Structures are given as structure tokens and as C-alpha cells.
Amino acid sequence: MKLNIMSTTLYSRLGELKGITKLVDDVVDLHMHNPTVSPRFIPYMDQPDRLMLIKQHTVHFFCAGAGGPQEYKGRDMVSTHKGMNISEQEYLAVVDDIMEALDKNHFGDQEKKDVLAILYSLKGVVIRL
Numbered sequence: 001m002k003l004n005i006m007s008t009t010l011y012s013r014l015g016e017l018k019g020i021t022k023l024v025d026d027v028v029d030l031h032m033h034n035p036t037v038s039p040r041f042i043p044y045m046d047q048p049d050r051l052m053l054i055k056q057h058t059v060h061f062f063c064a065g066a067g068g069p070q071e072y073k074g075r076d077m078v079s080t081h082k083g084m085n086i087s088e089q090e091y092l093a094v095v096d097d098i099m100e101a102l103d104k105n106h107f108g109d110q111e112k113k114d115v116l117a118i119l120y121s122l123k124g125v126v127i128r129l
Contacts, residue, residue: 009067010114014107017063017070024059026101036093040084065118077125086127095119 014020028051031041044051057074064072074080098119102112 010111011063011066011068013111013114014066015105016068017059019105020062020066020068021059023101023105024055024062026104027098028055028058030097030100031094034093034097037090037097040090066114077122078129081126082129084129086129088127091123091127 011020014023028041031037032045044054057072060070061072061074063070095116098115099112102115
């Protein structure tokens with residue numbers, strides 16, 4: 001039976017909580033090895049509790065934004081990124097890592113397009129703050 005992507009939430013198409021958690025784990029791993037953004041992420045290797053909390057917030061943010069039932073209880077995007085002065089290059093490196101993780105997890109073109117649309121909708125509340 002083929003899923004009708006128009007009537008199925010992105011949350012469902014990404015594998016719900018389990019699939020999105022795997023995706024976030026893969027993205028963070030890619031960030032740790034990406035020379036453009038790793039300096040922002042590597043310090044969390046010495047703070048495993050903080051890294052786990054960041055991942056949990058990211059999973060819930062992504063789940064809620066993709067149509068899932070999870071409630072995001074973290075800070076808003078502006079508060080989270082204010083003072084970080086994230087460059088366009090860093091933002092694009094993060095987007096590339098997310099796209100690579102989607103490929104690694106065998107998601108289709110429609111899921112990639114939907115995730116990319118979400119990422120670009122957030123650009124203004126992430127860079128140069």
C-alpha cells in the first residue's frame with residue numbers, strides 16, 4: 001500500500017518520534033565532523049548532559065513542526081540563537097548536514113523538500129543575530 005503524502009503528516013513520513021530522533025542523532029554527528037560548524041558543537045562533547053538536552057529540544061522542536069504531538073518547551077529560535085552571530089556559511093553547512101542525514105536515512109525527495117522549506121522559513125531567526 002502506497003502512502004498518500006498529501007494526507008500524511010511530515011511527522012509520520014519521517015518515522016515519527018523514533019525516526020526523527022535517529023535523524024537528529026545523525027545530524028549532530030555530522031555537525032561534529034563538519035569543519036564549518038564543528039567549533040560550535042565539539043565543546044558539547046565534554047558536556048554530555050547538555051548535549052542530550054539540546055538533542056531532546058531539537059527532536060521535540062522538529063516533531064512539533066512536522067505535525068507530531070510532542071510539545072516543544074525550549075526557548076524560541078531568536079532567544080536560542082541571539083548573540084551567536086551565525087553566518088550564512090554556517091547556516092548552509094547545517095542545512096547540508098541535515099540533507100545528508102535525510103539521504104543516509106533513505107527519505108524521499110518530498111520529505112527533503114518539506115524539511116528544506118521548514119529550514120529556509122527559519123533562516124531569518126537564526127543567522128546574524
